[in-house]
Amino acid sequence: MTFHILITDPLSEEGIYPLRQAENLAITIATDLSKEALLETIKDVDALLVRSQTQVTREVIEAGKNLKIIGRAGVGVDNIDLDAATENGIIVVNAPDGNTNSAAEHTIAMMTALARKIPQAFNALKNGVWDRKTYIGVELKNKTLGVIGLGRIGAEVAARAKGQRMNVIAYDPFLTEEKAKKMGIDFGTVDDVIQAADFITVHTPLLKETRHLLNEEAFYKMKDGVQIINCARGGIIDEDALYNAIVSGKVAGAALDVFETEPFIDHPLLTLPEVIATPHLGASTVEAQESVAVDVSNDVVSFFKGEAVRNPVNLPSVSKEVLAKIAPFFDLAEKLGTFLSRKTDETIVEVNIKYAGELANYDVRALTRNTVKGILKRNFGSHVNDVNAKYLAERFDIKVNEHKTTTSKGFLHLITVEVHTAGSVHRVAGTLLNGLGPRIVKVDDYVVDVVPEGHLLFIKHKDQPGAIGRVGTLLAEKNINIATMQVGRTTIGGEAIMMLTIDNHVEQEEMEDLTELADIYEVRAIDL
Numbered sequence: 001m002t003f004h005i006l007i008t009d010p011l012s013e014e015g016i017y018p019l020r021q022a023e024n025l026a027i028t029i030a031t032d033l034s035k036e037a038l039l040e041t042i043k044d045v046d047a048l049l050v051r052s053q054t055q056v057t058r059e060v061i062e063a064g065k066n067l068k069i070i071g072r073a074g075v076g077v078d079n080i081d082l083d084a085a086t087e088n089g090i091i092v093v094n095a096p097d098g099n100t101n102s103a104a105e106h107t108i109a110m111m112t113a114l115a116r117k118i119p120q121a122f123n124a125l126k127n128g129v130w131d132r133k134t135y136i137g138v139e140l141k142n143k144t145l146g147v148i149g150l151g152r153i154g155a156e157v158a159a160r161a162k163g164q165r166m167n168v169i170a171y172d173p174f175l176t177e178e179k180a181k182k183m184g185i186d187f188g189t190v191d192d193v194i195q196a197a198d199f200i201t202v203h204t205p206l207l208k209e210t211r212h213l214l215n216e217e218a219f220y221k222m223k224d225g226v227q228i229i230n231c232a233r234g235g236i237i238d239e240d241a242l243y244n245a246i247v248s249g250k251v252a253g254a255a256l257d258v259f260e261t262e263p264f265i266d267h268p269l270l271t272l273p274e275v276i277a278t279p280h281l282g283a284s285t286v287e288a289q290e291s292v293a294v295d296v297s298n299d300v301v302s303f304f305k306g307e308a309v310r311n312p313v314n315l316p317s318v319s320k321e322v323l324a325k326i327a328p329f330f331d332l333a334e335k336l337g338t339f340l341s342r343k344t345d346e347t348i349v350e351v352n353i354k355y356a357g358e359l360a361n362y363d364v365r366a367l368t369r370n371t372v373k374g375i376l377k378r379n380f381g382s383h384v385n386d387v388n389a390k391y392l393a394e395r396f397d398i399k400v401n402e403h404k405t406t407t408s409k410g411f412l413h414l415i416t417v418e419v420h421t422a423g424s425v426h427r428v429a430g431t432l433l434n435g436l437g438p439r440i441v442k443v444d445d446y447v448v449d450v451v452p453e454g455h456l457l458f459i460k461h462k463d464q465p466g467a468i469g470r471v472g473t474l475l476a477e478k479n480i481n482i483a484t485m486q487v488g489r490t491t492i493g494g495e496a497i498m499m500l501t502i503d504n505h506v507e508q509e510e511m512e513d514l515t516e517l518a519d520i521y522e523v524r525a526i527d528l
């Protein structure tokens, strides 16, 4: 099967080498598509690869009927409607590490150019003006750099600023005193940072909480003559407030690489001599572009091989070590979910998944998603996947609870899944037997030993001589061959179960007449 990859922003040709190497991928590069053309082209595409330019809106995502993965060759995913992707079961991957260095270097370059007015002086010179008075700058040495957002890029910028003999003060919700100490920087609140700094640089994503983080009120609190740098995202700074703060003389200058609306060409900010700007070039180096394109291409290749991706954005990422421990249980978890969803026709309102034994030591959210996927397949078929399982459960008001206990009687690991409907509770437990593979070991209160595979018949009956024989005879009359059979009961003469594996698929309706046999209460045909 060939998967169609559409690339709509310029990516490094060297970087997409992994895509070119894969035999089952057909690549189309179309970097100047109009919105209408994109909506048309996306229809037949399995993977979309972008940078920051292409606006991957809900409309685009919904038009991508075959779309399975969106790759962002870079960090920021604010041009991608993540909710729409998740709801439609489309995984989004990015390349968070590949452009860190370039963005940090660009930030330092912008700060230096700003401090020494290099672009303005160069402009004058280009226009034939030799002016050594207007372009007097300030030193960076001994000045304080305020860093808001000390993630990958912010931390690199802080380290480089120290090399410039600057003092650094930072704010990040994840920054602790200990970590700051280790880095040789101060830490404080946003207010501490903006009040102490001579230069302020922002390195957060654009989120609800960071939108207009630097606004009129914030500028008011800053030192007179402060200089501002934004190489992260337009919108973190309120551009109108920045304009006013520069015109009023409060802010001495600003270096901007990113803007609230891009392309940014006729904004009043660009008319101010105190403002220097680049057209979103933070990641535009040969090295960064190759690196981010390689990372995102590798993830796309892995995805179409059915392997785990390294940098999922709308799925929690799982470390290699944890993945190695939990991956063998993926299939079992899904099958336990499928089993229960076929064991009842009633609407499921709650799912409780209990991980007992060694598994309880790991992040098992991926297993929970697989279980929920198995449960929801009854309603959503192939539309439900790892990405949207949680979303679909929430949308249909199905409560999903995860429980863990490191003690497990008899089994090294045990996954017990329980579903509640309005009037009943159904339970199944499974494990992986060393060297033997997956087993269902309990259904409701009955102990069994069934390989969760193929075509099963789950039968509830009275524990009475003849019940099993009558089932066997009727199945023989229907020419249905029994491959394996297990029985279980809790009390002699009470309710009991049979778990049969049969050779072929049968429809539930074909099995209804089994319930007319004496002592047979319920029959469920379940394909796993």
Ligand SMILES: NC(=O)C1=CN([C@@H]2O[C@H](COP(=O)(O)OP(=O)(O)OC[C@H]3O[C@@H](n4cnc5c(N)ncnc54)[C@H](O)[C@@H]3O)[C@@H](O)[C@H]2O)C=CC1
Binding pocket: 074, 075, 076, 077, 096, 099, 100, 103, 148, 149, 150, 151, 152, 153, 154, 171, 172, 173, 174, 203, 204, 205, 206, 207, 209, 210, 231, 232, 233, 257, 258, 280, 281, 282, 283, 284
């Ligand atoms: N100009 C350009 O071409 C480029 C821009 N970027 C942008 O730079 C930004 C930072 O990228 P990375 O460092 O790779 O991301 P990152 O995820 O490593 O770091 C972001 C940091 O911001 C912090 N943060 C979140 N909310 C915050 C808040 N309310 N206040 C303070 N800190 C907060 C997070 O805790 C995190 O440590 C992103 O917006 C990214 O899109 C990245 C690469 C190139």
Ligand SMILES: O=C(O)C(=O)COP(=O)(O)O
Binding pocket: 051, 052, 053, 073, 074, 075, 076, 077, 099, 280, 281, 282, 283, 284
């Ligand atoms: O990685 C990021 O967040 C960037 O802003 C880089 O954007 P670009 O890939 O150069 O369009």
